[in-house]
Amino acid sequence: MIVSALFTSVGINLGLCFLFFTLYSILRKQPKNVPVYAPRLFHERQSQQRDDFSLERLLPSPGWLKRAWQPSEDELLSDSGFDAVVFMRIFIFSLRVFTFAGIIGILVLLPINYLGNQLTADYDISHLPYKTLDSFSISNVNNGSNWSTTIFH
Known part of the structure; x- marks a missing residue:
């Protein structure tokens, strides 16, 4: 895979994400969709519909988006139940783990893998968009490399 193709894919996915967030934001405000997006509020305020x-x-x-991330565990438990609290704990834990792993991966592993010369000896940064992702993989690190002992000791 070529790096420029990866960036194109990321751009398309971010555009689709923005489109879906926009559609959700508009559709949830429509009166016909209140029973779908807020069934409890619809049931409680059925007579107040305009x-x-x-x-x-x-x-x-x-x-x-801001209101969705603000409720405490007690509010979430009273409004949505125990399943929602467990789901949010798992989701937040996963975000923390993947954030930590992403930082380590980008700041430590990618430079080590890219600077290896097992696949090629070309380090020109101007050719980066045309290189394949193999240059960022563990297969590019030399056999018997001392990089791990240099960085971690």
């Missing part, structure tokens, strides 16, 4: 047209309903707003 069907007036508002331009605000058609504009995406990121405020729901």
Whole structure:
């Protein structure tokens, strides 16, 4: 795989993510979708439904993202139940582990793997977009390399 193709894929996925967040933000405000996105609120406030047209309903707003991450475990337990609390704990733990692993991988492993010369001896950074991802893999590190003892000792 070519690095430029990887960046193209990342760009497309980020664009799709932005599109889906925007669609969710707009669709959750539509009165016809209230039973889908907020069934408990729909059941509690069934008589208070308004069907007036508002331009605000058609504009995406990121405020729901902030509110989704704010509730404490006690609020989550009372509103959504024990399953939601366990799911959020697993999700937050996974984010912490992958953040730590990503930092180590980017700051330590990628430079070690890239500077190896098992596959090629070309270190020109201007050719980076055209290199394959093999130059960042463990197969590029020389056999019997002293990099691990140099960095960790």
